[in-house]
Amino acid sequence: MRKILGVASLIMSTCVVHAEQLNEQEQISPYSANVTFASQYISRGFQQTWGKPALQIGLDYANPNGLFIGTWASNVSSNYLRDASVEWDFYAGYIKTFDKFSAGMTVFYYYYPGAESTPETGSTSYNYGEIVPQIGYGPFTLKYFITYTPDYAGYNSNTMGGLTGKRSRGSSYLDLNFTQPINESWTFGAHYGYERIKNFSESNFQDVKAELIKDLGDGWSTGLAYTKAWDKNSYYKKYSNGETGAPISNPIDSTFTVSVKKVF
Structure with a gap:
């Protein structure tokens, strides 16, 4: 079975600036930028650069009243998504903090210029969008990503097989995060995620992350x-981008990532 997956992550990996983090930072200007050099790009547990290094850039505007808008981009591998070289994300939303509580909503769109599934499967685009309500208390944040576009990351009957006419609008991703400072310079983070892909439950997956940031x-x-x-059912154990002769690998295997980030 041809396995097609595209996922971003704008905000699930260490590479993306979270809206609530922007809101908490004391900034002279509401504008900020960030650059990250990472040994690889991981999003929702998937190795999107096929184990190769990643360069990631983001720009953000965060108003003191809680409104924010931004964009973020990273290189990706064509071995992961056919003909892909860049993931370019756009997002906007609102977040409000009340003492230890926070609540908000974000809308995302993930764009992969030039990337499509094989012509034999109808040249399905990997582009997709999600709406994300979130709540937080202290070190915990809970987000729920819901796909509002016709497909989540190219999942449909053409790419996945099965009954014709099936799409994956309404797919969801549960994202639970824990972030706790250890001292003035070290922070520990932990994450659990569960992706439910509508009409294609055989491709559902879960992921975890533990990280230290200095x-x-x-x-x-x-x-x-x-x-x-x-x-x-080990659905992704022998993954390929669907192209004839494409490399086969396990993009969800356990791995370590080292990164260096600069916020301007």
């Missing part, structure tokens, strides 16, 4: 993250 001062930080994903 603040180096002057906007610099470095991180070490362990990630792993798994599915019920």
Whole structure:
């Protein structure tokens, strides 16, 4: 069976600036930018650069009243998504903090320029969008990503087989995060996620992450993250982008990622 998957992550990996983090930072200007160099790009447990290094850039505007808008981009591998080289994300939303509580909503759109599934499967685009309500208390944040576009990351009857006419609108991703400072310079983070793909439950998956982040001062930080994903029936164990002769690998196997980030 041809396995097609595209996922981003705008905000699920160490590489994306979370809206609530922007809201909590004391900034002279509402505008900020970030650049990350990482040993690989992991999103929702999937190795989107096929184990190769990643360069990621983001731009954000965060109003003190809680409104924010931003964009973020990373290189990706064509071995992961056919003809893909870049993931480009756009997002906007609102978040409000009340003492230890927070609540908000974000809308995302993930764009993969030029990337499509094989012509034999109808040249399905990998582009997709999600709406994300979220709540937080203290070190915990819970987000629920819901796909509003016709397909989630190219999942449909053409790419997945089965009954004709099936789409994956309404797919969801449960994202639970724990972030706790250890001291003035070190922070520990933990994550659990569960992806439910509508009409294609055989491709559902779960993922976990544990990370340590060190603040180096002057906007610099470095991180070490362990990630792993798994599915019920080893669906992704022999993954390819669907192209004839494409490399086969296990993109959800456990792995470590090292990153260095600068926030301007």
